Amino acid sequence: MRKRSFVAVAFAALLAVGLFGLAGCTGSGTYQPELKSAEVAPPVIGEEGTLRVGVNTENPPLAGMGSGKIIGIDVDIAAALADELGLKLSVVDVGSDPAGALANGTVDVVLGIDDSASDGDFWRSASYLPTGIALFALSPDAGIPTQDSGATFAAQVSSKSAWAVSNGFGESSLTPTDSLKEAFEALEAGSVQYVAADAVIGLYAAHGQGLDVSIVAMLMSPTGYCMGVSNENVDLQTAAGDVLARLVSDGTINVIERKWLGTTVALGDLTVVSDLTASAADAATGSDSEDVGDFDSGDADTGDSGDTGSEDTGSGDSSDGSDESGDTGSGDDSGSEDSGDAGDSGSSGDEDAAE
Known part of the structure; x- marks a missing residue:
């Protein structure tokens, strides 16, 4: 009888502990990781405890508007950067004037700067994301086209990519399309052998269409995106530059690339089939960005990511909420509505990725 009483008491105690634990798990509070100690403070940054990051929302999938907030590769990278610096995050749309935003103190840093561009008097970091005009095929064994191979290409009309094809292979080789989506549809249907597109936006577009493609060659030497x-x-150059380099080396940015693009961007070992340069392409076609269509975090594969705890303070034209710009580590994904889910896009803005 005494043994039975002891078992009953022990069971009651365990039940009480279990109920207490369950109550703790189902509380109304939401877990928010504690911020690291801030590595920088005013006057190195303009606002105490907050890193203000400028992006261009006309340059998806690096940054754009989706579901009423700023989302994209650069937003995810900004969240990781702020977290590593022990700061909250404010994402600010600086449009096409990053130099002006830095000069007037609207932002502390800017992302999405083409390292081949000479305009803008500010310090530039090493590249964190490569890009360039690439040739996409359905198979990695498609081969590298030559000028006399009779290869056929699709590219968005009036884009730098279309100009590069015409310049390198002749106008008769080009099938111009109204959008990059249509170009990949032509590739999938077998009516062309290659699609020419900006490497990053092309991967984003193909991934959004569920199409498995490979970059087989480059039509220009790769450039890249850097921080200003x-x-x-x-x-701040030292502090933010060191953190950005670490995010590249430790694979964090690779995780973000995979979220948006379905793969990482590796262009360094690819054959360049033309002597076209980025500046020559810009001079020939102009640098007007083209709309990538409906841009939403739901287009991206959310992958495995965790909340960095960075927050958006609403400064300037910023995205709202830290959880909408801040998941970058490893862990459980917080949902596709969160623009900061690290894992898979940025573009040079020269192609239309989707209708």
């Missing part, structure tokens, strides 16, 4: 900081702000 005011020339005078040497302390």
Whole structure:
């Protein structure tokens, strides 16, 4: 009898502990990781405890508007950057004037700067994401076209990619399409052998269409996207530059690429089949960005990502909420509505990725 009483008491105790634990798990509070100690403070940054990051929302999938907020590769990278610096995050749309935003103190850093562009008097980091005009095929064994191979290409009309094809292979080789989506549909149907497109936006478009493609060659030497900081702000150049380099080396940015693009962007070992340069393409076609269509975090594969705890403070034209710009680590994904889910896009903005 005494043994039975002891078992009953022990069971009651375990039940009480279980109920207490369950109550704790189902509380109304939401877990938010504790921020790291801030590595920088004013006057190195303009606002105490917050990193203000400028992006261009006319340049998806690096950054754009989706579901009423700023989302994209650069937003995810900004969240990781802020978290590593121990800061909250404010994402600000600086449009096509990053230099002006840095000069007037609207933002602390800007992302999505083409490292081949000479305009803008500010410090540039090393590239964190490569790009360039690429040739896509349905198979990695499709081969590299030559000028006399009779190869056929699809590219969005009036884009730098279309100009590169015409310049390198002749106008008769080109099938111009109204959108990059249509170009990949032509590739899938077998009416062309290759699609010419910006490497990043092409991967984003194909991934959004559920199409498995390979980059087999480049039509220009790869360039890349980098971070900009005011020339005078040497302390932030060092602090933010070191963190960005670490995000590249430790694979964090690869995770973000896979979220948006379905793969990482590796262009360094590809054959360049033309002597076209980025500046020559810009001079020949102009640099007007083209709309990538409906841009939403739901287009991206959310992958495995975790909340960095960065927050958006609503400064300027910023995205709302830290959880909408801040998941970058490993862990459970918080949902496709969260623009900061790290894992898979950025573009040079020269193709229309979708209708």
